[in-house]
Amino acid sequence: MSLTRDQLVRLKLEVTGHAVYASRISLVLALRLVGHPADTSAVLHEIGSLEGLRPATRAKPPQQFKHAPLAPLWHKHFFSPRHLLRNIGERWNLARGAGNRDLDVALSEIAAQHGDDPAKWPSVLVHRLNVGGLEERAHAQRLTGDWIIFAKRDGENYYLDLATHEEAEGPANSERLMQKLQAGCQSEFPFLF
Structure with a gap:
């Protein structure tokens, strides 16, 4: 060219x-x-x-x-938008597989708040992990992507x-x-x- x-x-x-x-x-x-x-x-x-x-x-x-x-x-x-899943994984330490205290706390809170309605858990969990995780990274100016x-x-x-x-x-x-x-x-x- x-x-x-x-x-x-x-x-x-x-x-x-x-x-x-x-x-x-x-x-x-x-x-x-x-x-x-x-x-x-x-x-x-x-x-x-x-x-x-x-x-x-x-x-x-x-x-x-x-x-x-x-x-x-x-x-x-x-x-x-193509970096969305990576950021959610980074927030909850999913890629490293070493576990994550924050994820354990989130799961415990969801169980405590919605323990009487287990049918609600999946939607609350999805929202907390996805939207909450992404919002937390954005608020901390930690969104990642390519360079x-x-x-x-x-x-x-x-x-x-x-x-x-x-x-x-x-x-x-x-x-x-x-x-x-x-x-x-x-x-x-x-x-x-």
């Missing part, structure tokens, strides 16, 4: 809704947003928040990577790509993620690498 500079500028402006930061998103990210329209508004909302154009969201705050080779870069979580990977340079953010948590787990995955970022963004933003 080949784009002229004018086509590249127009594409980025179109994808971002003519945002002031359009020139600081990579072509890779712009194309990813076109290809995944369900995530576009969530990603652009988080970027708007990072740029100070929108209020902060309930997703986790931005963090700089701690280990090489990703250490100079940052990531910001974005939350979209917007960005770099900071001269007081501005440059938005490179999206990634999952798993793409940065461990040294081998971190190296592959950095290679992916370099392959997709280094020619456009060489000063970041």
Whole structure:
């Protein structure tokens, strides 16, 4: 695929809704947003928040990577509906399988409050675990999802790509993620690498 500079500028402006930061998103990210329209508004909302154009969201705050080779870069979580189950699982510690005192307490409270009406338990339990768990994570600004990977340079953010948590787990995955970022963004933003 080949784009002229004018086509590249127009594409980025179109994808971002003519945002002031359009020139600081990579072509890779712009194309990813076109290809995944369900995530576009969530990603652009988080970027708007990072740029100070929108209020902060309930997703986790931005963090700089701690280990090489990703250490100079940052990531910001974005939350979209496809991340709902992951957040509920995180709230109740379901993925780790180690048990959860909060879950035990919730079950005990439901039994105490509705012990005389066991037919009510399933709907109360589903509501408490799903809606309650999600609301609690949102209130604590702990919503998780995938990442917007960005770099900071001269007081501005440059938005490179999206990634999952798993793409940065461990040294081998971190190296592959950095290679992916370099392959997709280094020619456009060489000063970041």
